[in-house]
Amino acid sequence: MPLSANNPTKKTWLETSANTDFPIQNIPFGVFLTRDDIITIGTRIGDFAIDLGALHQLGYFEGIELTDDIFMQDSLNDFIADGRKTWRLVRNRVSDIFLEGNSKLRDNQDHRSIVLFTMDEIEMQLPVDVGDYTDFYASKEHATNVGSLFRDPENALLPNWLRIPIGYHGRSSSIIPSGTPIHRPYGQTKPGDDGIPGFGPSKLVDFELEMAFITTDANHIGHRVPIKEAEDYIFGLVQFNDWSARDIQAWEYVPLGPFLGKNFASTISPWIVTLDALEPFRTNGPKQDPAPLPYLQQGDNKNFDINLQVAIKPEGDEETVVANSNFKYMYWSMAQQLTHHTVNGCNVRSGDMMGSGTISGPTKDSYGSMLELSWRGQNPVLLKNGKERKFIQDNDTVIMRAYCEKDGLRIGFGECNGKILPALD
Ligand code: MN
Numbered sequence: 001m002p003l004s005a006n007n008p009t010k011k012t013w014l015e016t017s018a019n020t021d022f023p024i025q026n027i028p029f030g031v032f033l034t035r036d037d038i039i040t041i042g043t044r045i046g047d048f049a050i051d052l053g054a055l056h057q058l059g060y061f062e063g064i065e066l067t068d069d070i071f072m073q074d075s076l077n078d079f080i081a082d083g084r085k086t087w088r089l090v091r092n093r094v095s096d097i098f099l100e101g102n103s104k105l106r107d108n109q110d111h112r113s114i115v116l117f118t119m120d121e122i123e124m125q126l127p128v129d130v131g132d133y134t135d136f137y138a139s140k141e142h143a144t145n146v147g148s149l150f151r152d153p154e155n156a157l158l159p160n161w162l163r164i165p166i167g168y169h170g171r172s173s174s175i176i177p178s179g180t181p182i183h184r185p186y187g188q189t190k191p192g193d194d195g196i197p198g199f200g201p202s203k204l205v206d207f208e209l210e211m212a213f214i215t216t217d218a219n220h221i222g223h224r225v226p227i228k229e230a231e232d233y234i235f236g237l238v239q240f241n242d243w244s245a246r247d248i249q250a251w252e253y254v255p256l257g258p259f260l261g262k263n264f265a266s267t268i269s270p271w272i273v274t275l276d277a278l279e280p281f282r283t284n285g286p287k288q289d290p291a292p293l294p295y296l297q298q299g300d301n302k303n304f305d306i307n308l309q310v311a312i313k314p315e316g317d318e319e320t321v322v323a324n325s326n327f328k329y330m331y332w333s334m335a336q337q338l339t340h341h342t343v344n345g346c347n348v349r350s351g352d353m354m355g356s357g358t359i360s361g362p363t364k365d366s367y368g369s370m371l372e373l374s375w376r377g378q379n380p381v382l383l384k385n386g387k388e389r390k391f392i393q394d395n396d397t398v399i400m401r402a403y404c405e406k407d408g409l410r411i412g413f414g415e416c417n418g419k420i421l422p423a424l425d
Pocket residue numbers: 135208210242355357358
C-alpha cells in the first residue's frame with residue numbers, strides 16, 4: 001500500500017499558510033463537535049476541519065471497504081481497529097479529494113458547505129476512548145536526572161534501566177483534551193519532624209513533556225508482538241502533558257511507584273498524527289549499550305525527529321519558552337516499548353495509549369519538566385515578565401508544541417494546552 005499522501009510536492013486547493021502544522025501531507029485524525037452540535041470524526045488541512053462522516057455519506061470514499069457509520073462516532077477506536085491498510089486508503093483518498101486540480105469537491109458548493117468548517121466553528125474532543133494507558137520512562141537523561149534528584153546521584157540509573165523499557169500502568173479516566181483546565185490537586189506530603197504527613201493542595205505541580213502513541217488491536221492474550229511487526233500496530237501519535245505533583249509523588253512512590261501524584265490529569269493534543277505521516281522523519285536514536293536482548297533488537301532509524309517545545313504563559317502575560325527538546329532523544333523506541341509490553345502475553349487493544357515518559361535532552365534547556373529545569377527549585381526559571389518559576393503556579397497555562405521539519409516539509413501536532421486553576425475548597 002503506497003503512501004501517496006506523503007508526496008512532498010503535493011499542493012491543496014484549500015488556502016493554507018506556508019508554515020502550517022497541517023499541510024496536505026499531514027492528514028491527522030480527530031473527533032469534533034460541529035457548529036450544529038453533531039459529533040463526528042474528521043481531519044484537518046491548514047485551518048479547515050473536514051467532516052469525514054459527511055464526506056463518506058456523500059460517497060467520496062467509494063471503493064474503500066468502510067461501514068456506513070465508521071466516521072459518525074464519538075471515538076476513533078473502531079476506525080483504528082480496521083487496521084493499517086484501511087488507514088492508508090482513507091488518508092490517500094483525503095489527499096486526492098483536496099489535491100490541487102481535483103474539482104469534484106472544490107467546485108461543489110453544496111458539498112463544501114456540509115464538509116468544511118473553520119476551526120472556530122468546532123470544538124475538539126478526545127480522539128479515542130482510551131481503554132488502557134501505560135506510561136514509559138524511556139529518556140535516559142530524564143531517568144538519570146530524576147534518579148539523581150530523588151535518590152542517589154552516584155547510582156542515578158538503576159541496573160534494570162538499560163535492559164528493560166521501564167513503565168507503569170497509568171489511569172485513562174483522567175486523560176483530557178487540550179484546552180481543558182484543571183484544578184491544583186490535593187494530597188499527602190512527606191511528614192515533618194512531628195512524623196505527621198502534610199495534607200493540602202500540592203505546592204509542586206509540574207508538567208511532563210511527553211509524546212504518546214495510540215495502538216490498534218495488536219495481539220490476543222497469551223501471544224506476543226515481534227519487534228519487526230510492532231510498528232504495524234501503532235496508529236499515530238499525540239503530544240502528551242503528564243501532569244505531576246512532585247510533593248505527593250515523593251511521599252507515595254515507594255514501594256509501588258507512581259499513584260495519585262500522577263493520575264489527576266494528563267492532557268493530550270486532539271489530532272492524532274499518523275505514524276505514516278511521520279515516516280519521512282525517521283532518524284537514529286541514541287546508541288544502545290549494552291545491546292538489548294534479542295527480542296528487543298530493532299536496527300537503525302527506529303526513532304523520529306520531532307521538535308518539542310514547552311512554554312509557560314502566566315495569566316494576562318506573554319508566554320516564555322522554557323524548554324526545547326526532541327522525540328529523537330528517546331533511548332527506547334515505540335516499537336521496543338510495544339514489544340516489551342506484550343512479551344508476557346499482555347494484550348494491547350485498539351485505542352490504548354502509551355506515553356513515552358518525559359523526554360529530556362542532554363542540555364539544561366532541553367529538560368522536559370520543571371523538576372529538572374529548576375533542579376528541584378534550586379535554579380528558578382526566569383520568565384519574560386521578570387517573575388520566576390520553580391514549579392507551575394495557579395492560572396499558569398502550559399503550552400506544548402511538536403513539529404517535524406525537513407526539506408521544506410513541516411508536519412506538526414498543533415498545541416497541547418492546559419491551565420492550572422486554584423485548588424477547589
Ligand atoms: Mn509520565
